[in-house]
Amino acid sequence: MLTLTEEDRSILGGEFGPMAARAMKILVRYGEATGATEFVSIRSAHIDGCLYHGPSSIDFAQSFVKLGGLVRVPTTLNVAAADVTHPEWHCGDPSTLNEQKKLTDFYTQIGCIPSLTCAPYQRLVRPQFGDHIAWAESNAIVFANSILGARTDRYGDFADLCAALTGRVPLVGLHRDENRHPELLVTVPKVSETKLPRDLYFGATGYLLGLCAKGKIPYVRGLPEDASEDELKALGAAGASSGSLALFHAEHLTPETHDINASHLPHLEFSSDELGAVIDDHCSAKTGDPVAAICLGTPHYSKDEFIRLSDTIIGRKKAPSVDFYVSTSREIAEHINTHSRFAPLREFGVRLIVDTCTYLAPVVDRRDGYILTTSAKYAHYGPGNLNRRIALMTLERCINAAVAGKVAPC
């Protein structure tokens, strides 16, 4: 039985305006569907519904905007369906650009910050340990829960907006202490024990974790203690693509591992061969095969990842036949575009694509070659979304291919 507080009832009754009232009405039904007994206040929201999927995206947003009002908590926007700042790169349906602009405008009119990034945790202000938040976008959810120790359930489109408009969410799922405990122990081989280079190791591990955890919360033992945020980001994003990974605990790495005794949990052990097979399954390309493009930045590239990329390509130049795209946020792109430290990126011919991701916004025109990526998430969704051949490989091999104009040797 769902019990509403006085605040909840006043939102529902219209004291905070008709938009909040409608959002609360939907949240009550949503809360009932999740078995909630009460609501909890949130500190921020991250909205995924700003990605244009078709006329229904507009119908939904418009049905709220016409009521008038503003979000009640700081609210950021997830990626859009196109980079409206570079219409010349867009090779999908031309109407998407205008419809996307319209949709983004709707959300900014009600007070959302047009961050247009799938990595809101890379912004200056990020959630604190223990904060309740309502984030959508599967990689942001797993990052916030696992690496920041903030608390968000797996919000989908629409629930995220209702949460932002009311500042309230049902106190269920990963908002509750008892639902954040690990349910299985997963031992993974050390990087050095696998045949994988480090930048594929995390994606492969995350991908297998998503497949094997089957929605349960894993406690992962064996990851390198110096794993970076970017590496854990890749792991989480992969697991949220192959499965529904929304929280993982990693021994010595994540903030909620202190009191955990994992020894009594059901135990899974990943082998080096299994991790290798994940990469093989997502890389059918052979040395010498044609390459149309390199696409990095799924999830959005961080400043640290740009530093590594810049240092790796310094003094080199890509083949004119190959496009080289890196997806990131406007905020990070602004930094990269204005600092001389990143001049090698411009000399190499890297295009920074903002607001979106190249696995959903079609920007690669050439159809006769592979799209190469370092992201397991991209390799998972790319083939279905883009109907293209995608191959997952190391950054170094991607860059060598960009220079050679064809798939380079391992």
Place this chain on the structure above:
Amino acid sequence: MLIRAQNFTHGNAVGSLIALSAPLSLWGGFDTKSGKIIDQHHPQHGISIAQKIVAMPYARGSSSSSSALLEAARLGNAPAAFIMTRADPILTIGALLADEIYQKKICILVIPQADWCHLGHAKWANILPTGSPKTVDIRVSRI
């Protein structure tokens, strides 16, 4: 064969049942324009789930799946029902909005894990009221 299910949205559907042998992300794994599964890693890649009663062990992947479900509902390509062994808030809210905006009913049903084995060979399902809005009975048959 009757299976008691928890009902998270609306109660009625009848039609052919497709039991997916792996979970599916509606966004990225399903084409709203054709109603087909486009996830190339999915064992049932290529089949249509439009207006079908879809059984899958649990939902998977993207938070955009609620938008994909709403857009599919607008186009008449949404499944008529989902039968899962675990509740899924993302599909639930997509179904709630499909009703509110387009008056399209999509059942979101959760059955006990132990009953999952009865769905594998089923071809047809009829979702029947029980008297309580919170539950339904699913009658499954092999023809």
